[in-house]
Amino acid sequence: MKATKLIVAASLALGLGALPAQAQISRVFVSVNGNDLNDCLQPGSACRTLNGGIAKVDTNGEVIVIDTGSFAGATITKGVKINVPSGAIAFSASSVVVNAPAATVVIRGLTLKAFTPGSGIGIDIQAAGTVLVENVVLDGWTSGIVVQSGAGAVKLDIKDSTMRNNSGAGVYVSGAGAAVSIDQSRFERNLIWGLQVDVAAKVSVSRSFFAGNLNGIEAQVAGAVVDVSRSTISGSTHNGLLVQGGLIRVAESLITGNETGLLRLSGTIESYLDNIVRGNTMNTSGTVTTVTRQ
Amino acid sequence: MLYQKRRIFLVGALVLSAGLSEAQVHRTFVSVTGNDFNSCLTPAAACRTINAAIAIVDANGEVIVTTTGSYAGALITKSVRINAPSGIVAFAALPITINAPAANVAIRGFTIKAATPGSGVGITVTDVANLLLESMVVDGWGTGVEVNAASKISISDSIFRNNTLRAGIEFNAAASASVVKSQFENNERGILIDTGAAATVTASRSSFTGSTVNGFSVFGGGGVFAADRCLIANNGNQGIFLSAGSLVRLSGSSITGNVTGVSTLGTFETFGTSGIRGNTTNVSGTLTAVALQ
Numbered sequence: 001m002k003a004t005k006l007i008v009a010a011s012l013a014l015g016l017g018a019l020p021a022q023a024q025i026s027r028v029f030v031s032v033n034g035n036d037l038n039d040c041l042q043p044g045s046a047c048r049t050l051n052g053g054i055a056k057v058d059t060n061g062e063v064i065v066i067d068t069g070s071f072a073g074a075t076i077t078k079g080v081k082i083n084v085p086s087g088a089i090a091f092s093a094s095s096v097v098v099n100a101p102a103a104t105v106v107i108r109g110l111t112l113k114a115f116t117p118g119s120g121i122g123i124d125i126q127a128a129g130t131v132l133v134e135n136v137v138l139d140g141w142t143s144g145i146v147v148q149s150g151a152g153a154v155k156l157d158i159k160d161s162t163m164r165n166n167s168g169a170g171v172y173v174s175g176a177g178a179a180v181s182i183d184q185s186r187f188e189r190n191l192i193w194g195l196q197v198d199v200a201a202k203v204s205v206s207r208s209f210f211a212g213n214l215n216g217i218e219a220q221v222a223g224a225v226v227d228v229s230r231s232t233i234s235g236s237t238h239n240g241l242l243v244q245g246g247l248i249r250v251a252e253s254l255i256t257g258n259e260t261g262l263l264r265l266s267g268t269i270e271s272y273l274d275n276i277v278r279g280n281t282m283n284t285s286g287t288v289t290t291v292t293r294q
Numbered sequence: 295m296l297y298q299k300r301r302i303f304l305v306g307a308l309v310l311s312a313g314l315s316e317a318q319v320h321r322t323f324v325s326v327t328g329n330d331f332n333s334c335l336t337p338a339a340a341c342r343t344i345n346a347a348i349a350i351v352d353a354n355g356e357v358i359v360t361t362t363g364s365y366a367g368a369l370i371t372k373s374v375r376i377n378a379p380s381g382i383v384a385f386a387a388l389p390i391t392i393n394a395p396a397a398n399v400a401i402r403g404f405t406i407k408a409a410t411p412g413s414g415v416g417i418t419v420t421d422v423a424n425l426l427l428e429s430m431v432v433d434g435w436g437t438g439v440e441v442n443a444a445s446k447i448s449i450s451d452s453i454f455r456n457n458t459l460r461a462g463i464e465f466n467a468a469a470s471a472s473v474v475k476s477q478f479e480n481n482e483r484g485i486l487i488d489t490g491a492a493a494t495v496t497a498s499r500s501s502f503t504g505s506t507v508n509g510f511s512v513f514g515g516g517g518v519f520a521a522d523r524c525l526i527a528n529n530g531n532q533g534i535f536l537s538a539g540s541l542v543r544l545s546g547s548s549i550t551g552n553v554t555g556v557s558t559l560g561t562f563e564t565f566g567t568s569g570i571r572g573n574t575t576n577v578s579g580t581l582t583a584v585a586l587q
Contacts, residue, residue: 032337068360068379069337070321087381089358093320111377115320117354139375139400140354164426165398186474188448189398189424209498211472212424212446232522234472234496235446254522254545257470257494276545276565277587279494279520288587 027062028053032069050074050082050092060104065090073112076100084109086135095141099126106132114140118167118191121146125175130155137161143168144190149199153177161185169193170213173201173224182208189213194233197224197246206230215239216258219246219267228253233261240280243267249291250275260285321356322347326363344368344376344386354398359384367406370394370422378403380429389435393420400426408434412458415440419447419469427452432462438481439463441493447471455479458506461486465493468516473497480504483511484529485519487540492516501525508535509552512560515539521547532557533573543584544568554578 028040028047036052038045047053049072053063060079065071065088073094074082080100084090086109093115098105105128112122122138123145125131131154138144144163147154152175162185163170170187171194173180178201187194187210194213197203200223208231210216216233217240219226224246232254233240240258241248242265249270255261256279262269264286273290277283319335324347328340334350341347343366347357351374359365359378367388368376378384380403387409392399399422406416416435419425421443430452432438436459441447444467453476454462461483465471468491477500478484484502487493491514501524502509509526512519512535519534520543526533533552536542540560549555550572556562558579565584570576 067337068323068358070358085381087379089360089377089379091321091356091358091377111356113320113356113375115318117373162428164400165424186448186450188426189446209450209472209474211448211496212470232472232474232496232498234520235470254496254498254520256496256520256543257518271587273586275587276520276522276543278543278563278565278584279518279541284587290587 025056025058025061027064028057030063030065030071031067032071033067050090050096054078054080054082065109073097076103076105079103079105081106082108082110084135095120095122095124097124097126098128098131100129101127102129104128104130104132106134107136108132108134109136111137112139112141112144113137114142117165118142122166124148125151125154125156127151128154131157133158133161135160138163138166138170140165140167142166143172144170146172147175147178147180147201149174149176151175151178153179156180158182158185162188163190163194164188166190167192169196171195173197173203174199176200178202180204182206184208187211187213187216193218194236195226196220197226200224200246203227204229208232210240211235213237215242216255217248218242218244219248221245222267224267225249227251232256234258239263241269243269243286255283256280262286262288264288319350319352319355321358322351323358323360324365325360326365327361348372348374348376359403367391370397370399373397373399375400376402376404389414390417391420392417392422392425395421396423398422398424400428401430402426402428403430405431405433406435407431408436411456412436416457419443419445421445424448426450431455432457435459437461437464441465441469441471442467444468444470449473449476452476453479454481454484457481461511464488465491465495465517468492468494470494471496473500476500478502478505478509480506482506483508484526485510487512487514487517487519489514489537490516492518494518494520496520496522497524498522499524501527502533503527503529505529505531507531509533509549510542511535512540512542513537517541519543521545523547526555527551529553533570534558534562536560536562536579549573549576556581 031046034046040047236258261280322334323340325340330346334341438457555573
């Protein structure tokens with residue numbers, strides 16, 4: 001019933017052509033030809049920037065980018081979905097900051113590239129309930145995506161995304177209790193880590209590709225748990241998988257061409273005896289604990 | 295391992311929104327309706343060609359293609375990303391040459407196709423530190439990509455087809471390359487590590503099919519090819535050809551329908567997880583079994 005009322009209301013509003021007084025704004029549009037003084041309710045009257053769109057849309061509303069262009073960064077302080085179709089490049093040389101306690105935020109389809117290589121954070125998660133990152137490119141930042149220590153037990157999903165040329169980590173997890181899932185993503189040429197887990201948090205990585213990072217994946221402290229499955233970790237200048245504390249489990253993965261394939265300094269590396277660990281200068285260093293498949 | 299990791303993350307996200315009048319040009323736009331005399335700073339004032347947009351953008355900047363069209367080739371001499379979205383065809387019938395020592399280059403979403411089928415080289419890597427090729431189509435050249443430097447190369451979601459003189463990708467230097475989710479179809483060879491080139495190529499979830507000669511060839515000593523979850527099928531001679539002194543690691547893959555599945559004079563390691571069946575001759579030479587870990 002509510003939906004029906006909304007549709008009727010929307011139809012009436014469209015008929016009248018005047019929308020500023022409309023109470024609910026479920027979606028706004030952003031275009032390189034837009035203007036933040038527009039109402040942003042239609043593609044023909046789109047906003048110019050992501051922040052312009054975010055400010056206008058209701059909490060949990062959708063900000064839809066309709067064409068290729070540069071859209072500045074974003075500061076997200078409420079639940080919102082940013083949606084860029086695969087046919088457009090929504091570029092930003094400024095960061096996306098998420099500071100939206102308990103909110104659900106979706107970031108889809110942005111190309112985020114640091115204005116000055118090796119500076120700033122691409123997606124800076126300071127507080128949120130859930131953040132979903134889909135089909136995003138993060139290039140040339142200090143770190144591509146960071147779950148800050150103050151963000152705590154945020155849930156972060158990263159899918160179909162590329163983290164490259166960042167001077168620190170592609171993805172850096174520092175929020176205690178965070179639950180991070182990474183699927184079908186690539187971590188390439190990050191200067192220190194593809195993925196670093198520096199806190200007691202649970203991170204799973206599947207069907208992903210790590211190439212040419214200094215270290216592919218690192219679990220740094222006790223309580224950090226990283227599950228790696230069906231992934232490729234190659235060409236790390238130092239280590240493919242590195243455990244200095246906590247636990248990395250690795251299954252059905254290819255680990256090759258690294259200086260050291262699996263390096264355990266402290267903590268635990270668990271293997272299901274179904275990995276290819278071969279062609280590294282040193283394949284394993286430190287104890288690898290084997291676990292039987294069930 | 296003992297890096298100053300915390301400090302680098304405290305370098306804040308203080309990058310301010312950049313106005314269009316900034317002296318620094320961190321991205322330029324290219325359109326089929328553009329003009330190289332434009333500023334190229336907005337889609338409405340786009341360049342017409344890739345080379346013009348590269349010339350205007352700063353080192354490490356981004357060149358963004360906005361519309362379907364033909365954009366000539368490119369000569370890349372600095373760090374740059376060239377980015378064409380999946381919804382358009384950014385076409386070039388002229389080659390791309392990369393001669394950018396120590397630079398980082400990424401090319402995403404281009405269709406490059408030889409003006410004369412079977413001739414020329416699509417992308418020539420003369421020198422670069424890192425090259426990322428993403429969502430590319432490289433079609434109809436003599437050689438699709440020729441790597442002449444010890445670069446680090448990542449290739450993903452790309453198609454190399456109908457490169458009929460040499461190979462989809464030919465390595466002539468000690469490069470290290472990763473290939474993921476890519477297809478090599480109807481080339482003379484899918485990938486060729488040429489004589490004397492100690493290149494290391496890791497391919498996963500990719501296919502090497504229908505080559506007139508080999509799916510994958512490693513000539514001479516020092517080359518390494520690791521194939522994981524790959525399909526190597528229906529090639530006119532060998533699926534994988536390996537010379538003495540070179541190394542192949544094969545896992546989770548299927549080699550089928552070739553005249554000879556595997557022909558090896560070098561070290562050919564298998565993990566007991568691949569199928570080499572249905573070739574006229576499945577294996578010529580010795581396979582070395584290696585345990586999983």
